[in-house]
Amino acid sequence: MRCQRCGEREAIVRVKLPQESETDEKFLCSVCVRELAREYQGTACPSCGMTRQQLLHLRKVGCPTCYSFFKDEVDGMVRQFQHGHTQHYGSRPDEESVEKRLNQQLSRLKEQLNRKILAEDYEEAEVIKQQIESVEEDLRHV
Numbered sequence: 180m181r182c183q184r185c186g187e188r189e190a191i192v193r194v195k196l197p198q199e200s201e202t203d204e205k206f207l208c209s210v211c212v213r214e215l216a217r218e219y220q221g222t223a224c225p226s227c228g229m230t231r232q233q234l235l236h237l238r239k240v241g242c243p244t245c246y247s248f249f250k251d252e253v254d255g256m257v258r259q260f261q262h263g264h265t266q267h268y269g270s271r272p273d274e275e276s277v278e279k280r281l282n283q284q285l286s287r288l289k290e291q292l293n294r295k296i297l298a299e300d301y302e303e304a305e306v307i308k309q310q311i312e313s314v315e316e317d318l319r320h321v
Contacts, residue, residue: 182208184215224248278318285314 180190188208194215195204207215223230225248229241234249238256246253288311295304 180206182206182211184208184211281314281318285311285318288314 182188182190183205184207188210190206190208192207192209192212193204194207194212224241224245226244227241229245231249231252234240234245234252240246240249240253288307292304292307292311295301295307
């Protein structure tokens with residue numbers, strides 16, 4: 180079979196080339212494969228000048244335009260970082276962090292209550308006691 184790019188040499192490699200609409204599969208000779216690889220690696224973002232090779236090495240984009248210009252590469256990196264997902268999901272705080280925060284608030288309120296009782300400020304102590312009951316109620320629902 181002849182090379183589908185140059186038509187001169189014998190095709191030895193089957194290559195999937197990204198096209199505008201779909202991936203195109205061609206049979207190419209070794210010379211054409213090397214030429215395409217050089218072109219592919221040397222492609223640079225029109226805004227910041229970052230090359231595909233730099234992007235793949237640094238694993239970071241250079242500017243907002245890089246996201247669309249190197250879409251396939253960025254999607255591949257996101258898939259790798261997100262364990263196969265194509266969108267960034269981020270991380271969620273643990274449920275225990277809410278419980279921990281409420282427990283810390285409860286401890287502070289109890290300390291304040293003890294200080295108000297020792298100072299014989301019973302009106303403030305009653306307000307703090309109501310706050311404690313509210314936090315305890317929140318803790319029951321966590």
